[in-house]
Amino acid sequence: MNITLPNFTGVGVLIVGDVLLDQYWRGLTPKISPEAPVLVVKVNHIEDRPGGAANVAMNIVSLGAQPYLIGFLGADEAAKSLRKALDNVNVICDFISVDNYSTIIKTRVLVRNQQLIRLDFEEKLEGIHSELIHDRIYKFLPHIRAIVLSDYDKGALANVQTIITLARNKGIAILVDPKGNDFSRYYGATLITPNLHEFEKAVGKCKNEDDILEKGTRLMQENSFSGLLITRSEHGMILLQPDQNPCYMPTQAKEVYDVTGAGDTVISVVATSVAAGYTLEESCFFANIAAGIVVGKIGTSTVSAVELDHAIDMRLKEGGRMIDEAQLMIEIRKSRQRGETIVMTNGVFDILHAGHVSYLSNARKLGDRLIVAVNSDLSTRRLKGMSRPVNPLVNRMRVLGGLKSVDWVISFDDDTPKRLITKILPDFLVKGGDYKCTIEEIVGSKEVLDNGGSVRVLNFEDGITTSKIIQRIIRGKDNY
Missing domain, CATH: 3.40.50.620 (HUPs)
Structure with a gap:
């Protein structure tokens, strides 16, 4: 068998959401502080990586597609770092600069690839006029086949219904990486991709597998979602679609080093594959394999088309002719x-x-x-x-x-x-x-x-x- 990735060249995907900067301070711990019983980290390397909605864009460009990114930034050094990193890989950005607002930064201190502490520098956007985003979306519509809403609950997506309605009216798939306990705000989305914790926050604790399926189906029906993808760490993924049996996808991770940004990778691969004409089931098959790759990397990372293609080939060699439904289609x-x-x-x-x-x-x-x-x-x-x-x-x-x-x-x-x-x-x-x-x-x-x-x-x-x-x-x- 020879399952290969679709050709993503020229496939346009728009990402709208909370943009942030992931910083990594790496160093050694040669001693204990004389001031308090804590480690002293001698920092020898500082690295900035695009995070949040910007990480989704980085994943999409790694696949060979063309991402367009809309979000909010402050007028600060973090914003400059983000703009430079995204411009270097040809992500087309239309940022909205906000006065008296600081770009969100998440700083992680690592020693020998072990995270000691995370420092968050953030403030929630308030009073943002949705027209600022909508005007920019219209500009990109002729170039895109899918929209990703990357919601980190930082204020960029205070009013998502107008975006979802616009996408549906234009026949554009709209995929949501959700946040919070009220998924009804995403009513009418093509697909939402919560992890199990986020899912249970919205529907309540699930006792068993049947409970997940029952509550997931009800959530889909009540909110007119075309699909619900629940990611469950070592238990893989479940894709639910109306009037179809659940599609189970076992985890592909060999070793898990860091789950940071794994959700961004999942939704970026699903969105790009859907934009390329693949079904939700087929797209989630690709995303499941991509997730298995990215959790084996340290920090906010991406998966390239070459890596994904190689992983698919290796899976087929291991599995022979036994195949799951997504692969088969x-x-x-x-x-x-x-x-x-x-x-x-x-x-x-x-x-x-x-x-x-x-x-x-x-x-x-x-x-x-x-x-x-x-x-x-x-x-x-x-x-x-x-x-x-x-x-x-x-x-x-x-x-x-x-x-x-x-x-x-x-x-x-x-x-x-x-x-x-x-x-x-x-x-x-x-x-x-x-x-x-x-x-x-x-x-x-x-x-x-x-x-x-x-x-x-x-x-x-x-x-x-x-x-x-x-x-x-x-x-x-x-x-x-």
Whole structure:
């Protein structure tokens, strides 16, 4: 497989929000202060990095896209440092200078890459006229395909509804990195991306996974969000969309050194991918991998297109043909762009036997790519009883992925694969000859046929079934 990033060249994304400067003071601690029982840090290096909304812009430009940035600055040295850093990488900025206001600075003191203390120099913007921002947004509209609202609750986004309404009226995706406990102020956004702590601050403490899904779905419905992406540190991400099953994305982090700015990286990759024409699910797949890279760096950092492309390639080498839903949709899109036909089948495939191998080989001959959707362990128990499956899901998927005829293996938790089939809409939907029903009764057949596809029933080799193999093992007999 070869999942590659889209070409972000020329893709315009506008960022509006709280701009701040992240400072890093690095040094050594040779002694204890004689004045108090505290360390003395001998600072030998000072580094300024754009933070907040400016870090989102830095991440977007690292991907090769074109960011446009609107925010508020003071007339001070911190503002000069920010302008210089952003100008050096060709971020197009339209800052609003505010009299008697100091640019926000977050200073971190580090010794051997360990943060000792953070010092915040900030004041909240008050009495800002929203027209100052809106006039600037109109100027950038012809050049952008997505807007990011980077909300750090510092006053730049006091009135976001007019921005969201403007974006929706223009057909521009609007994505929000939210703050506070009232997400209704983001009503109508395309996507909001809270971490679990921020999410629970808005909806209340979640007891378990089901509680997260229930409260997240309700939050989406009440506020007309097109999507909700909850980031959960070592537990990965959950993407919720109306009328779709949750999409779980496991963490990709190998080692976590610093989570500073990880949320900025996530929303920047999602926004840039959406602006490039990818779905929310596909975009979140890229963002999840990017988050795994950036938390392995010290301080406010970015992820380049080269790093992201390499990480995707490494993930595929490790995972073989087993694939999640977001990955699969990207592969299908690319396959169809090459003019390839997609074949899909499904089943438990508990004990893989010669009948399965022959059947899958014949299915693959119908087209260029074969997808095998496999019932999860829970789905199998509901279908076959508590004694099944004999082999757990991961083993069943690995065996299927080892077959030359199979291109992609994906699991599903539902009783049937109808949702997956409807989403994929393969050119050929295939079932085995032991499936006792008419073509019209095959799950997903109507959707495939209505889309111009074909539904086929292929014969299994006579007398070979998983149930018979299990019975033979139990009885200890030599014959079927």
